Every structure is written in C-alpha cells, then in structure tokens.
Amino acid sequence: xxxxxxxxKPTGRRHFSTPEEMLAGSSARPRTFRQDxxxxxEEEEESSEGEVExxxxxxxxxxxxxxxxxxxxxxxxxxxxADLEQTTExxxxxxxxxxxxxxxxxxxxxxxxxxxxxxxxxLERLQLIRQQRAEAAKKREEEKAAxxxxxxxxxx
Numbered sequence: 378x379x380x381x382x383x384x385x386k387p388t389g390r391r392h393f394s395t396p397e398e399m400l401a402g403s404s405a406r407p408r409t410f411r412q413d414x415x416x417x418x419e420e421e422e423e424s425s426e427g428e429v430e431x432x433x434x435x436x437x438x439x440x441x442x443x444x445x446x447x448x449x450x451x452x453x454x455x456x457x458x459a460d461l462e463q464t465t466e467x468x469x470x471x472x473x474x475x476x477x478x479x480x481x482x483x484x485x486x487x488x489x490x491x492x493x494x495x496x497x498x499x500l501e502r503l504q505l506i507r508q509q510r511a512e513a514a515k516k517r518e519e520e521k522a523a524x525x526x527x528x529x530x531x532x533x
Contacts, residue, residue, distance in 0.1 A: 467475070488496045 484493065487493045491497065491500055
C-alpha cells in the first residue's frame with residue numbers, strides 16, 4: 378500500500394494536527410526541547426525572585442577588581458542624550474557628493490534658461506529643424522495645390 382510522497386521513518390509516522398486541535402492547544406505532538414527549556418527557565422526565574430544569590434565569578438575576575446585602563450569601552454549615545462544643535466563634520470566624499478549635486482542642479486537650471494553653450498546649440502538646431510519642417514510643409518501644400526489644379530484641368 379502506497380504512503381504518498383514521503384517514506385516512513387523508523388522513528389515514527391508523520392502526524393498532522395487538525396485545526397480543532399491547534400485551536401484547543403491539545404495537539405498530540407510532543408513538545409520540543411526549546412519549549413521545555415523555556416518553561417523551566419521561567420519557573421527558575423519565578424522561584425529565584427525571592428532569593429538574591431551572588432554569582433560566582435570565573436577565572437581571575439574574582440581576584441582582580443581593577444579595570445583595565447587600556448580597555449576602550451564603546452561609547453553609546455542614547456537618543457535623549459544626543460545634542461540636536463551639534464553639527465557633524467561631513468567626510469570628504471560626502472562633501473564632494475553634495476557639491477556635485479548642487480553643481481548639476483545649477484547647470485540644469487541654466488540649461489532650462491538657455492544660458493549654457495550646449496543649450497544655445499540645441500536651440501539653434503531646433504530652430505533649423507523647425508524651419509526645414511515649415512519649408513517641407515509649404516512645399517507639400519504647393520504640390521497638393523498643383524495636383525488639384527491638374528486634376529481639375531484634366532476633367533474639363
């Protein structure tokens with residue numbers, strides 16, 4: 378008899394919980410180790426709240442009470458301690474990037490106004506193209522009128 382896609386393992390068969398079992402929380406599946414460990418640690422915390430135990434220090438920590446003067450502790454700033462008025466120095470790359478963006482914006486503004494060399498060349502080219510198109514349109518109109526004139530003369 379076929380069992381479907383998955384073969385059975387010697388440790389046991391696949392068991393699927395029904396939606397009713399899932400809602401009730403009474404699944405027949407065994408609890409995992411992590412869940413058991415989490416519950417045990419919660420029970421220990423509850424029982425040790427009343428007691429205050431000194432933790433045993435490892436190695437030389439119990440013997441040496443002096444801190445290392447060469448140890449640099451990371452300085453973490455909390456949001457409430459941060460100065461809002463303090464301006465931070467920008468790095469060279471950040472400064473150059475900002476300058477580059479401003480120069481590009483300035484160039485585009487001048488380009489729109491037609492004050493740059495490239496904009497002048499573009500406008501001249503555009504004017505030449507418009508002129509050529511206008512001449513071509515005028516020529517087509519004349520040819521069309523001449524064709525109509527020939528048609529009317531051929532009918533007579």
